[in-house]
Amino acid sequence: MNMIDAHIHLDRYQDEEIKRMVLDSAHIEALISVSFHLNSCKKNLLLSQKYPKVKPAFGYHPEQTLPSENELNVLLNWMNDHRDEMIAVGEVGLPYYLRQEQGISIAPYLEVLDVFISKAKIWDKPIVLHAVYDDAPLVCDLLEKYSVSKAHFHWFKGEQKTIDRMIRNGYHISITPDVVYEQEIQQLVSVYPLELMMVxxxxxxxxxxxxxxxxxxxNMMEESIRKISLLKKLSAEEVSDVLHQNTKGFYHITT
Known part of the structure; x- marks a missing residue:
């Protein structure tokens, strides 16, 4: 199977782990390495310069304290300077799990996400989203506000009404290895079109x-693909090829 990891935090591995992962996996064509904050962006950029398989996405992960206005502007200016080197804006979104733990307000996070989505539209880049359960419809509202269709909801979980809306809008999702053992993810795979799916x-x-x-x-994605093929009642080879082509097309990967 030729595979592309559509969402990995490569910068959070040890250097030797990254080297082995990139060099010893001939069947892994590319790794979309998403960023957590500015320093994470910078490391992912360096990794992409060292390893052509690494395709960096730049953004600010929502499950943390928001940056100050100045920190956000510095990040956005840096992203603008390196927009030709980033494959997407991400990871960005809303802090669902942080809100469950700390009861923080979602309003300022929505304001920051609005900025990232508007920039993705201006830069003509796909956007990688952390948006689950009740947060997902709010993110759909913003995507529709800016007419952004190149949206990738990673590790998505949500209700059927939101799933239907995402399918109508042509948003992509990506499936993690927990599809092998999590019924919630298996149910999502059963109803979501394969043509809008990645791993x-x-x-x-x-x-x-x-x-x-x-x-x-x-390499764990091989097991994910086998499980998806069982749920979709297709061969693993057919599923693997569709997922591979979906990801290449979505992210405009040519090498």
């Missing part, structure tokens, strides 16, 4: 089931 690891995030205790590696 990812979200590494180094750890997984359970058959992956318990193992370092998250793009």
């Amino acid at each position: 990812e690891t979200d590494g180094p995030w750890p997984f359970e089931g058959p992956f318990a205790g193992k370092m998250t590696h793009p």
